[in-house]
Amino acid sequence: MTNENSTCYRFAYDVLDRLKTYHGTTYYYDCTGNLIHRELADGESRQQTHYFHCDQIGIPREMIDKDGKLVWLRDYYGWGKLKSETKVTDSAYEPFRLQNQYVDHETGLHYNLMRYYEPEAGRFVNHNPIKYLGGTNFYTYAFSIVNWVDFLGLNPFRVFGKVTIIV
Numbered sequence: 001m002t003n004e005n006s007t008c009y010r011f012a013y014d015v016l017d018r019l020k021t022y023h024g025t026t027y028y029y030d031c032t033g034n035l036i037h038r039e040l041a042d043g044e045s046r047q048q049t050h051y052f053h054c055d056q057i058g059i060p061r062e063m064i065d066k067d068g069k070l071v072w073l074r075d076y077y078g079w080g081k082l083k084s085e086t087k088v089t090d091s092a093y094e095p096f097r098l099q100n101q102y103v104d105h106e107t108g109l110h111y112n113l114m115r116y117y118e119p120e121a122g123r124f125v126n127h128n129p130i131k132y133l134g135g136t137n138f139y140t141y142a143f144s145i146v147n148w149v150d151f152l153g154l155n156p157f158r159v160f161g162k163v164t165i166i167v
Contacts, residue, residue, distance in 0.1 A: 050092050057149055058099040063092055079122030079141065080110065099149045112150070117141060 026039040050071055053062040059080075063071040071092040075083040080098040095102045101110035101117060110117040115126045127138035141150055 048092070052096075060094065060096045063094055065092075077119075080117070080119040082119070 028039070049066040050063050051066075052060045053064070054060050059076065060074065062073050065071050070088050072088060072094060073086040075085075077083045080101070082097075097103050097110045097119070098117070101112050103110055104116070107116075108119075109125065110119060112124070114129055115124050117123070118125050122141055123139045124141060125139070131138070
């Protein structure tokens with residue numbers, strides 16, 4: 001794939017359609033598909049400890065290092081579009097956006113395990129794989145970004161403090 005700046009990206013996937021290599025960086029997954037290790041392209045080890053601070057529905061807003069120093073700070077528009085990001089240091093890798101979403105820097109889409117989400121539109125770009133079991137609108141994310149979540153990209157549910165209602 002080549003972007004508008006003529007930068008070429010190469011991707012390699014395993015048999016389960018998971019990204020294995022990207023620009024020489026190798027990714028390792030557990031048996032359930034969760035990323036467990038990332039081997040950097042240059043062979044350099046950058047082992048560090050960072051802590052996420054999330055809002056009331058689990059959206060990462062800040063990251064601090066083991067000494068409590070701010071590493072990055074992020075703010076969003078409604079439906080997950082990035083409003084601003086302040087990186088205090090480049091040492092932290094942070095691919096997360098809304099709950100359980102990984103950003104794809106090349107496309108700008110958010111990957112939600114089952115499908116891709118477009119934060120500009122506040123909708124998924126591919127249909128719901130469970131069809132009508134997820135509702136009649138195959139591309140909807142959630143009814144309200146304030147207190148509804150959709151971790152897998154299949155079916156949104158409402159979060160009430162410590163009580164969760166699955167619709």
